[in-house]
Amino acid sequence: MDKGKARRALCSKGFEVDKSRKRHIFLHYHRSSDGERTAVNTHVSKGRGEIKSSALRQMPEQVGLDSQEELNDLIECPMSRKQYEGILRAKNLI
Amino acid sequence: MKIEGTFAISGEPQSSRRLGLSSTGTRPGFRAPGIAYVQSAIIDEDVHLVRSRDSSFPHAIPVTRDADGTFVAKDPKWNIHVYGETMGELDQMLREWIAEAWFAYVLEDDEKLDARCRMLKRMYRESFVEVWSRDGQG
Numbered sequence: 001m002d003k004g005k006a007r008r009a010l011c012s013k014g015f016e017v018d019k020s021r022k023r024h025i026f027l028h029y030h031r032s033s034d035g036e037r038t039a040v041n042t043h044v045s046k047g048r049g050e051i052k053s054s055a056l057r058q059m060p061e062q063v064g065l066d067s068q069e070e071l072n073d074l075i076e077c078p079m080s081r082k083q084y085e086g087i088l089r090a091k092n093l094i
Numbered sequence: 095m096k097i098e099g100t101f102a103i104s105g106e107p108q109s110s111r112r113l114g115l116s117s118t119g120t121r122p123g124f125r126a127p128g129i130a131y132v133q134s135a136i137i138d139e140d141v142h143l144v145r146s147r148d149s150s151f152p153h154a155i156p157v158t159r160d161a162d163g164t165f166v167a168k169d170p171k172w173n174i175h176v177y178g179e180t181m182g183e184l185d186q187m188l189r190e191w192i193a194e195a196w197f198a199y200v201l202e203d204d205e206k207l208d209a210r211c212r213m214l215k216r217m218y219r220e221s222f223v224e225v226w227s228r229d230g231q232g
Contacts, residue, residue, distance in 0.1 A: 018198045023186065026194045036208040037198065039173045043191075054164040058177045094208065 001051050001075065003044050009075040010042070010063075013084055029063070031094055032085055038094045040064050064093045142225045143196055149221035157184065173214055196222065 007025065011017070015027040016037075029040035042062040044051055051059075060071045064087060073079040088094045145151060155167045155174065165184045166177045176191050178184030199207065199215040200222075207215060 018194065024190055026191075026198070028198055031208060035206070037202065037206055037211050038208050039210040039214060041173075041198075043194075052179070054160075054162065054177060054179050057160060057162065057164065058166065058175065062175050094210075 001056060003047070003049060003051050006051060006075055007044060009077070013074060013079075013081045015042075029088070029094070032081060038088075040088060040093055064088050064091055143192060143222040144225055146221055146223045150217070151221035155188070157181070172217065173210075192218075192222070196224070 007017075007027070010027050014032060015029050018026055018028055024043040024045050026041060026043045029038045030036065031038055040063060042059050044055065056068070056071075060067055063071065063074070065071050065074065070079070070087075074084055085094065151172065152169060155169050157165050157167050160166055160177075164177050164179060165181055166175075167184055167188060168175050173195070174188070174191060176184060176187040178187050195214065195218050199211050200219045202211075202215070204212055204215075
């Protein structure tokens with residue numbers, strides 16, 4: 001999965017970049033109702049190219065999803081922000 | 095999942111002699127009372143984060159390896175979930191995460207944070223002290 005594509009997709013689903021650190025960019029999920037930052041977050045390493053497989057394996061859990069398939073749905077667009085937020089609410093993550 | 099060992103934040107700040115004014119108001123050139131027993135510094139440009147004396151931040155975080163050998167450190171209480179292909183990478187990642195938590199929670203206005211983030215803000219603020227290097231005091 002391309003890093004830039006993943007970043008853009010996550011930002012379109014409610015994640016915001018706070019401030020990039022030395023080697024990684026952190027993305028925090030902001031609630032749609034009031035824009036408050038939540039504790040749901042993930043990070044990707046800086047630079048271009050593909051996300052490492054080790055990172056991809058950790059991302060679903062970081063963003064509150066159960067599987068790689070769900071993460072793909074979030075990034076590739078079938079899962080809307082509303083649906084995603086419904087999952088986070090059901091898990092009491094936001 | 096088998097626990098491979100523990101990861102401890104260890105080592106002294108780069109040079110305690112270089113540590114100056116802390117956010118707690120200690121005079122430049124003196125070490126803040128809260129940093130006498132710290133184990134480490136998290137370096138972000140000119141800012142060091144050091145453990146406060148009565149920090150409740152864990153000294154050691156369990157590290158596991160996933161099916162493909164990636165090192166993973168998790169502590170849900172502190173909202174930590176970092177990983178690395180080597181322990182060195184994990185070490186760097188954990189330090190970056192703490193610096194990020196400082197910026198994302200501690201330095202953020204309460205009104206912009208949800209309840210969980212506000213709780214994390216309190217926890218991190220109570221566990222670390224911000225110290226500036228002399229060069230960073232402007």
